[in-house]
Amino acid sequence: MPPSPSDAEAPTIHPALAVRRSATKGRMVVAASAIEPRTTLMVDLPYALVPAPRAHDPPFSFCSRDRCHRRLPLPSQTAVTCPQRCAPEVVWCSQDCRAQDTARHQPECAWLRSGGCTVRQKHGEFGFELLWLLAKMFIRKHCDGSLTTTTATTTTRDADADADADADTTSHFNHRGWDSVWDLAGSPASFPDQDVRGWRDLARAHLVDKIPGVACTLDQAVGLVCRIETNSFGLYPGVTGEFPITQRQGRGEYYGSGLYPTAAMFNHACCPNVSHRLDEHNRRVFSANRKIMPGEECCISYFDLVDFQDAAVRRHEVRTKWTFACDCQRCQDDADEKLPDFLSGLGLDVDSD
Numbered sequence: 495m496p497p498s499p500s501d502a503e504a505p506t507i508h509p510a511l512a513v514r515r516s517a518t519k520g521r522m523v524v525a526a527s528a529i530e531p532r533t534t535l536m537v538d539l540p541y542a543l544v545p546a547p548r549a550h551d552p553p554f555s556f557c558s559r560d561r562c563h564r565r566l567p568l569p570s571q572t573a574v575t576c577p578q579r580c581a582p583e584v585v586w587c588s589q590d591c592r593a594q595d596t597a598r599h600q601p602e603c604a605w606l607r608s609g610g611c612t613v614r615q616k617h618g619e620f621g622f623e624l625l626w627l628l629a630k631m632f633i634r635k636h637c638d639g640s641l642t643t644t645t646a647t648t649t650t651r652d653a654d655a656d657a658d659a660d661a662d663t664t665s666h667f668n669h670r671g672w673d674s675v676w677d678l679a680g681s682p683a684s685f686p687d688q689d690v691r692g693w694r695d696l697a698r699a700h701l702v703d704k705i706p707g708v709a710c711t712l713d714q715a716v717g718l719v720c721r722i723e724t725n726s727f728g729l730y731p732g733v734t735g736e737f738p739i740t741q742r743q744g745r746g747e748y749y750g751s752g753l754y755p756t757a758a759m760f761n762h763a764c765c766p767n768v769s770h771r772l773d774e775h776n777r778r779v780f781s782a783n784r785k786i787m788p789g790e791e792c793c794i795s796y797f798d799l800v801d802f803q804d805a806a807v808r809r810h811e812v813r814t815k816w817t818f819a820c821d822c823q824r825c826q827d828d829a830d831e832k833l834p835d836f837l838s839g840l841g842l843d844v845d846s847d
């Protein structure tokens with residue numbers, strides 16, 4: 495059987511992209527040289543993915559093998575299920591993928607059979623999804639062992655891009671495997687104590703010493719939840735972040751979530767210059783929405799812009815779900831537009847001296 499296209503070990507990163515740091519946003523992806531519209535900027539591979547619970551009737555599942563992750567429409571007549579029936583969400587696209595995934599799935603299967611059902615009953619599908627993702631990440635780390643590589647696949651380089659990108663040799667873009675996950679933003683200090691205590695209790699009860707043969711400490715588990723909460727991506731069949739918004743359809747129904755460690759470097763804007771979609775192997779493909787000028791930040795949207803047209807609702811979404819205040823150009827423009835209304839509501843004339 496030929497290797498699937500997702501057997502590639504490293505993300506593809508356009509050579510014009512570099513990582514810089516800002517006082518307010520932390521690290522950010524910038525264009526070191528001009529980027530033309532529709533250029534593919536990055537194709538990132540997930541470190542781990544979990545499918546949405548079947549109870550929510552998702553439109554897709556995907557192959558459990560890390561290096562395949564082929565998308566499978568639901569209901570599927572051809573998907574291969576686990577003979578141990580560990581969880582209805584565990585499927586493979588072929589017997590071959592299941593066979594190749596045996597070593598990885600063994601501890602996962604044992605964990606799902608011994609604790610999975612209890613977690614669902616006690617903590618609901620959301621708690622189950624989070625713990626399963628954590629378990630999959632620790633199992634991936636265990637299976638990869640100390641195997642980390644520092645080689646990124648890049649497309650053609652030009653001289654201008656080389657100068658800037660090479661100055662960035664210690665950047666996140668050079669990290670792979672577990673290193674790229676652990677290097678992500680997100681620590682207990684960024685979350686309310688109550689949340690952190692809850693995650694600690696969850697991990698102590700259902701994760702630490704609960705995955706046969708797989709090492710996982712309480713601090714690592716809590717650190718990982720913080721990174722997941724800050725950086726994870728949902729899986730949707732459509733495009734996220736096309737701007738300007740030209741269609742009313744939205745990106746479709748949620749079918750899973752996971753961590754894309756290199757793509758997690760993109761910051762958010764409500765007028766993104768980069769959009770993203772998933773290919774048939776759940777690799778995340780990022781493309782320029784328009785021409786991006788040298789030095790300009792490359793931003794995606796963290797949510798479906800079709801669902802959040804109103805500025806106040808959008809800002810509330812960012813503040814409550816991602817815990818930062820969005821100061822992108824669109825939010826600033828919306829605020830400027832609303833200022834005259836706001837002032838006249840107070841009985842003040844904006845045009846008077």
Ligand SMILES: C[S@@+](CC[C@H](N)C(=O)[O-])C[C@H]1O[C@@H](n2cnc3c(N)ncnc32)[C@H](O)[C@@H]1O
Nearest residue numbers: 519520521679724725758759760761762818820
């Ligand atoms: C997925 S990470 C993006 C990469 C991150 N800046 C880093 O240093 O690794 C998300 C975090 O970046 C910051 N961030 C992203 N978009 C932002 C924005 N528009 N304004 C301010 N902070 C932002 C927030 O701290 C957020 O929790």
